[in-house]
Amino acid sequence: MALPVYADPLERIWYYTYHAICVAIFLFLIAPILIVIPLSFNAEPYFTFTQKMLTLDPEGYSLRWYDLLLTFGMAAPDVPRDSSWWADAWANAHWVKAAKNSVVIGFWSTIVATVLGTLAALGLARNEMPYRRVIMAVLISPMIVPIIIIATGLFFFYSNPCSVIGMECGRLTSTYTGVVLAHATLGIPFVIITVTATLIGFDQSLSRAAASLGASPQRTFFKIMLPLILPGVVSGALFAFVTSFDEVVAVLFIAGPEQQTIPRQMWNGIRESISPAILSVATILVIISILLLATVELLRRRSERIRGVTPQ
Amino acid sequence: MTDISSSLTTADGRPLKAALAAAQARARRKAFLLVAPLLLFVVVTFILPIGQMLQRSVYHDGFSKAAPNLSQWFSANPEGTVPDEAAYAALVADLVQMKKDKTVGEAGTRINYTLPGTRSLFTSAARKSESLQPPYKEAMIALDAEWGKAELWGAMRSSASPWTSDFYLIATDRKRDSDGSVVMVPENQRIYIWLFAKTFILSGVITFVCLLLAFPIAHLLATLPMSKSNLLMILVLLPFWTSLLVRTTSWIVLLQGQGVVNNVLVSLGLIGDDGRIAMIYNQTGTIIVMTHILLPFMVLPLYSVMRTIKPSYARAARSLGATSWTTFRRIYLPQTLPGMGAGALLVFILAVGYYITPALVGGADGQLISNLIQFHMSKSNWSLAAALSGMLLVGVLLLYWLYDRLVGIDKLKLG
Amino acid sequence: MKKILALTTAMTVVAFAASAETTLTVMSWGGAYGEAQTEGHVKPFIAKTGINTVMTDADNPAPVIKSQVEAGNVTIDVASVEYADAIRLCDEGLLEPIDAAALPAGADGTPAADDFLPGAVTECGVSTDVWANVFAYDSSKFPEGPTTAADFFDLEKFPGKRGLRKGAKAVLELALMGDGVPAAEVYDLLSTPEGLDRAFAKLDTIKKDVIWWEAGAQAPQLLADGEVAMTTAYNGRIFAAAINEGKPFQIVWDGQIYENEMYVVPKGAPNKDTAMQFIQFATSTEGLRGQAQHISYGPSRKSAMKEELIFKDGKTVMAPHLPTSPDNMKNALLTSADFWVDHDAELNERFNAWLAAN
16 A cells, blocks of 8 residues: 555655554564564573573573473483483373374364365255255354353263263263364364355356266265365364364363363463463464464465466 | 146156256255254254253252252242241251251252352251251251241242242342342342443453454555565464464463563663553453454454455545545445454454453453353352353354344355 | 375374273372372372372362262362361262271371371371461562561551462451451351451452462462562462472461361262272372472371471471471461351352452
8 A cells, every 4th residue: 555646744644653553563463472482492481581582692592491391291201312211201291192182182073073064064055055044053153152151061961961862871071082072063163164165166067067977976076076175175174173272161171181182281381380381382383373374375375276266 | 827837847747847846855955964964963062062051050959859848848838838847847857868868068059049158057957957856946946046037948949949040040140038029139249240241341342452453454454465465464364373372371471570561661661670560360461362362353354345445436535625534434434344343243252252361361350251150160050150151142142143144154254 | 095094093093092991080289289299199109009090180179079070970089179178078978988997007007097197087088188378478579578467468568469369268267367366266256247247358458459369389470470479378389489499488377277188089980999099008108208208288197207207309307397387386277177168158159249349
C-alpha cells in the first residue's frame, strides 16, 4: 500500500504512524514465541537475559537444559554416555516418554479423524446431502464447545462406557484408546473444514467424466478425486495432529500416569516450577510448528496450482 | 404438465418421475452413508458423554439412596407437615444404617449443597446414632437444636428425591427459604452469577482488544501485494500453529515479576526495583495472554473480507471530495462489517469457554467460569459442576447458532 | 502402503509394550516431596520386588481419590494424603482398611504397634512422616526477619505480598494465631461462629496482598521469583530450596501447624495386594529413613530416629529442621483431625465464597 501522490501532510504522518502501529502488533504476535529460543540456552537457571548473554559471551550459553530433558527421570544419568545410557534415556527419561506418548496418540487420533472426517466431508460436499446444515453444525461443534465440558463428560463416560446400555464393560480412562478417541473427536472439525474447503473448488465433472469412461466409483475416487483433494486432506490431518499434540485438558481428566504427554508434562512444569527446561521443550515445539506451518503453506499453494485456482 | 411428465418413461419402461425420485433417494442415501460413520462416532464420543454428564445437574441420589425410611415418610406426608416422632424415628434409623454403610458423608454432603453448613450435623449425629433412645425427637434436638428447624427439614425433603432443581438454583445464587419459595442468597455468598458476568465481560474486553489489534494488520495484509502479504501472513499463522502451552510459558517468562519486561523497565530506570508491575497471575495476565492466543482467529476472517473490498470505491469517494477519514468511515468500514462480525463472534465464543490460560496465568481474580467448573469437578461436586456446565453450554450454543445464522459455519477458515 | 503398515505396527508396539505388565501407581504431592518419596520408597521398591511402579502428582491426592472412587474409575493404588483426609475418606468408605498386624517390626525388633508414634496407624492409613505448615521469608530481603505468626499479617513492618495455600485448612488456624490466639485455644475458638468471623476478619486485613498457591512446589517458587515477600509452605519444600538450591530462605516456626501424612489405598484399587505390600515396605524403618534423608519431615517410627538422620548431601543433620524438634515446637499446633473431618466441606465453601467476594 504505497502512499498516494495526492496525500496531504496529515495523511503522510498518519501513513507512517499506521505502519509503526502495524509493526508493533506484529511484534506483539511474534516476539513472545521467539523470545523463548535464546533463553532456552541460558547457562543460569533464570528466565531473563544475563549480562553474559547480552555481551554474547559463550559462557553465558549452554545446552544444559536440553541435556536435562534427556536425563530427567533416567535410572542412571551419570554413567558414561554409551549405548546403554541412551537405552536408559529412551526407556526412562520423562520427557522422552512423554514425547513417545504424544507421537503415538497424535498419530492414531489423526488417522481416525482423517479417515472419518474425509469420508464425511465427501458426503457433505454432495448437493443431495440431507440435513446438511445441521449435521455440519454438529460435526464442527467439538471445536466450539468448551473443552472443560467435553473433558468432564468424557471423564464420566469413560469410567463406564457401557452404562448407557445398562452394562459394565471395563473402562476407557487411563487407556491409550480413550485418549486417542477423545483427541480424534477434537481433531475432526479441522479435517472437515479443510477438506470441505478443498472440495468446494473441486470440479465434479471430472468424476463424471471418469465414470462415463467406465471407472468404478472406487477407482474414480482413488485415481481422480483423492489426488486433487489430497493437499486439503493432508493439511486437515496436520491440523488434527497438532490439536492432539497440543491438547492437555482431556489428558488431565481421562489419562493415567502411563499416558503422560508433552503438554501434560509442560502443564506440571508451568504450574509448579518453570525451570528453563520448559523453555527448551518450548523451543523444540516452536521449531516443529514452523516446519508444520511451512508444510501446510506449501500444500495450500500446490492445491491452488493443481486446481487452477488463482490466489485471490 | 403432470400428464406429460407422468407419461414419459425411461428406456426400461419405468415412469421417468419415479426413476428420478429413486435415483435422488439413492444419491441422498449414498451421501448420508458417507457421513454416517463420523456422525455415529461424534454422537458416541461427544454428544452422549455430554448429555450423560448434564443429567447429573438434575440428578443426585446421595441422600435419597442412603435415607430410604425418611424418603418414605416424606412421600407419605405432604409438604408443610411438621415432622412428628415417626419422622425422627425414620431419621435415626437411617442414620444408624448410614453409619454402618459409611454413606453418611455422602448423604450429609448432599444436604450441605442445599443448606450450607449442615454436613457436620449428619456426621456427628450418625456417630452417636446407635446410643439414641426414644423419644427420638427430643433426643435429636438435644444433640443439636438445628434438628428441629424447618429449613433443615425442607432441605432433607428436597434431597429425598434424586431428581432435583437445587443445583441450578445454587448455580444462579438462589436457594429455597424455610417456606419453600426461591430467594437470592445473601449478597456476600453470591459467586456464580457474578462469575458468569465476569466471564462475559472479560471475553468482551478480549474480543474488543483483538478487534483493535487485528484491524490494522488485516488491512495492511489485504492491501499489500500478494507476495509480501504472504510473507507477513506467516507472522499471524505461526502463533496459530504454536502450542498453547508454549505461548503461555513465553508470556510468563516475559511478564512475571523477575521477567524480561520488568527487567527492561527497571534497567531503563522507568520503575524502581521494588515497583515491579504485576502483569501476570491476575486479570491483566489473562487478558494479555488470551488476546495473543485468539488474535489470529480475528485476523483471518477480517483479512479474507478485506481482500474482496475493491479500492475503486474508496477512490471514487475521494474523487467526489470526501476526506480520507470520511472515506474510511462511510465507505471502507461498512464493507468490513461481515469480517468483524465473524471474527468477533468466533473469538468471543472461544474466549467464554477458555480454561488453560486463566488457570495458568489468571491468579485469583483472572479465573473464568471454566475454572470454577474444574474446581467443583476436583471436589467431586459433580452435580454443581454439571449445572454450571449446562448453563455455559447453553450460552455457547446460542452464540454458535448466531454465528451459523450470520456467518455460516461452512465459512470457517483456518489460514 | 507397505511403509504405512510398517509404521503403524511400530507405533502399536511402542504404545503397548509398556502397558503389558501390572503397574503400581502411587500418587503424591509432586515437587520435592514427590521426589523424596520416589527416591526413598518407589525406587527401592522397584529394586527389591521388580514391580513396575510409577509416581504421579496431584495438588492434593485426597479429592482425586474421592472423585475416582465415586466415579467408579480408580486408577491409583497408593496415595499420600493428610491425616484428617485419611480419616474422613475412611469414614466415607472410600478407602481399603489396612491390616495393622501385617506391618513389619522395627529394624531394632520393636513390634510395629509399639514402634509407631501414637496415632500414626489408623483404620485405613499408615503415617509416613510428620510435616508442618510453616511460613518462610527471604532473608536477603528481611535481614531482621519476621519471628512470630503475627508478623505474617503485619504489612507495615514487613511490606510485600503474601503467599497462602488456597483452602481453609491451616489458613484459618494461622489467622487466629496471627491474631494472638494461643495454639491451645485455636480449635475451641474456630468451633464458634465468632471465632470463624475473627479468623476471616484477620484474613481480610491482608486479602488484597495475597497470592494463593495450590501445588506445594509453587510456594518456594513464588518466594524465589520474588512474587511474594513471605509465604506459607510445607516446611520440607522450603528446606529443599534452602539446602539443595542454596536459596536464602528462613522458616518461622512460631505458629507452625503440624500433622501426620498417611499412605492410603483407595477402595477398589486395581492392584490392592501389591499396594499393601508397597505400604508395608515404605513404612518400614528403612523406608521411613529413606524418605527422611531427602526431605525434612520427621519419620513416624521411633526406630527410624534412633540413629541420627543425615540429609542426602552427607553433611546436613536433619534433626533441627524437623517440625518435631523441641526448638521448633515452642508455639506449635497439632492439626485437629476431628475438627477438619467434620468441617472441611463447610469451611472450604465459606472460604471460596469469601475469596470470590470482592
